[in-house]
Amino acid sequence: MSVAIETRALAKRFGGLVALDGVDLKVEAGETLGIIGVNGAGKTTLMNCICGLYRPDAGDVFVAGEQVTGQPPHVVAHRGVGRTFQVPRVFRKMSLIDNLLVPVLDHRASDAELIGRAEAMLERMRLIELRHNHAEELSGGQQKLLEMARMLMPDPSIVLLDEPFAGVHPLLCKFMIDRIEEMTRAGKAVLLISHDLTSIYRLSARVVALNQGRVIAEGGVDAIRDNPAVIEAYLGM
């Protein structure tokens, strides 16, 4: 099993605020790693540092064995990393199809092929009827699905999901969980941030708990669930 994502001693601060304080992390191909922690624990900052949106103040990020610390997001994306955002960041004034085409614009395939793939993806996400609508016309849940579809278009081997279930209807949650399980079965490495502990425990084999920018617990689902440090962090907030 190869290491898909690795961070070493990752640190990031914003002025006086320490967001990440030395985080070591490993995600293997075909594995889903869950990240939990209260608000402000550093989860999204961690993800942003991995994918290149933030430049870490210290430490390193490795993706598929290559060092990508501080590289711009499009470089990291080309190493096979895909990502969704906590609040959906779809391209509001572009059609659904166009949204899906953006990640594959530099692929050699013909327009017809790419459009075909995009339509197939929209079918799977049950958004095909709205394919020519502008993304801003979608509901919140639909936008989350669109983001997921968009992320999957270039078939990334590493997937970063930031709170995919936040504010999502339970039926849609089930749908998304199925899609995520598909990803793991396909051999992708998945890094999953979520407040929804049930989904995390279902999808992840391993879980990392963050608090105040540090890893306070790491291990199997059951171990984390009963970990006193984790319980205290959640209750003591």
Added chain:
Amino acid sequence: MALSSRTLEPADRIYFTLAALIGGVLLVYFASVPLLGGNLAFHFYLMLWITMASAFNVAAGFAGYLPFGYVAFYGVGAFTTAILVKKAAIPIFLALPLAGVAGLMLALLFAPTLRLSGIYFGIVNLALAGVCRLAITNMPDWLTGGSFGLQLGSRAEPVHSFYMMMAVMVAALATILWLARSRLGKALRATRDDPDAADMMGVNVPRIRLYGWLISAVFPAICGGIEAWYTNVVDTETAFNTLITAKTVIYAVAGGLGTVTGPVVGAVAMVWLDELIWRRFPLLNLLILGVATVALVLFLPRGIVGTLLRRKPQWRRYVP
């Protein structure tokens, strides 16, 4: 791009037919103006504004920048053309493309400002245009003609420059039509909508922005050159007039940024309005322009075409 490798969906066929129709009508209409003795000046400037507004649309509508110093490209193009023709005896047909190159070079010079956000970019761009104007004003008189400006030739050639303007207008519209459907166009619009998300989707944001910016710089520079040819004179007052940016921005916004037909509709509507008002109330011209802009922003912020498409989103696929 989308034309070669797949059979066109009916919607696309309508789209391109409409585009061809509009282009054809414009071509036939303008081509016939000199032949039928129509108002050359009015139609020349109408074509100029259509081109300027469309090129501005690339920067604003597609790439998401509001260059409030857009006139810098125009002025530099005008002076480059005049200097090449008058001082270096270069034929106009060579000078005009070189004016375009001058626009490109200026755009490259301004490129570091592209990473600034909306307002900052707008203000800095305005300041940079001011610097350009100052620089040219302070160049030696033997080069730029000082306060009298430069005269290109012994006499103006209105008909030749008219047809050149027409050719450039068609070229500009064709370029924007291509851009609207091309992969570069999609990358640009994604960058406009959400630069970080676009970056995360593999779009090389700085490079894409640069391409869009360069494209938007070529046409105003050439326009400046053609207008210099048309009027046969160039000076800093008229070549760097802030009203040029103002009208370009307003006409483009009036029609609707982000569509191909928007700026055309906007330019036609506003130039026509301007002509109408100017005939009746020559003194109120500027005031009405200002009030019209405010009214547009308040009541029709997406422009004529933009608002229409908002009401009827299903038409979006058919309207270029």
Added chain:
Amino acid sequence: MGLLILNGLANGLIVGGIYALVGVSLTLLYGVLRVVNFAHGEFVIAGSFLAFALFSGLGVPPLLALPVAAVTFFAAGWALYYVLIPRLALSDDPELMSFLMFYGVSIAAAALMLLLFGADSRSIDDTFSPVSVPLGPIYVSTARLVALGITAVLSLALAWFLFRTLPGKALRAAIMNREAIQIMGVDIVRLSAFAFALATALAGVTGVLIALVFPAFNPFSGAEYTIIAFIVVVLGGLGNPMGALLAGVIYGLAEQMATVFLPQAMAQIVGFAILIGTIFFRPSGILGTRMRR
């Protein structure tokens, strides 16, 4: 040379004070409303024209024109707010739309002044005697000295208002965090209207002072002042009133000293250079931005 430098310093302070006020009004507007007032220069020059009209038409001395300008511009600002701003908030991109809208306002305002007063440069002359006053080795025009005094008083009054009175503190709070202040029960609409009216009044008053300090103005002088306002605002930090005051003085001094040491052409570029330099190297301004973006 020494005399030139002293003159430069004196003028720099006087002009700097004016620039400071121009900047403060714009920064208040941006800080509270997130509105980019492209017409700011025109508002200021409108004040100058008001002073001119009062003086040449009714013989009102400029000093009296100050309160008149303050009141009329405050009322005008209040009205203008309710006409223009509420619809703006509904659009997709209020900041950029405000940019465009005030662009239109600036054109309309310049056109209006052009219609009312014509294109000629106007000035208000000889309103004080003696015309100039010796200050050590140099002579300074009395009008300018008076203007400097008024500027200083206004700045102090403004500082006192912002830091010691409740509405002033509310304004500063709104600049720092617009959302939070609404949660605390402040009527953001009325506060914004007040900020707009205050900024407009300040602009008008500054215009009167400009009529005292500068030799001439015309309807198109507004554009110059808009750029100056932006430079001062960026230099002082967006939304930072104290920063704007400081930045204005610094910029005024820099500009005047530049004319002493550099050829005319170069001196004009100083302003642009400061603007571009600040945005690239210290975008939060010399005192830093006060507000959350």
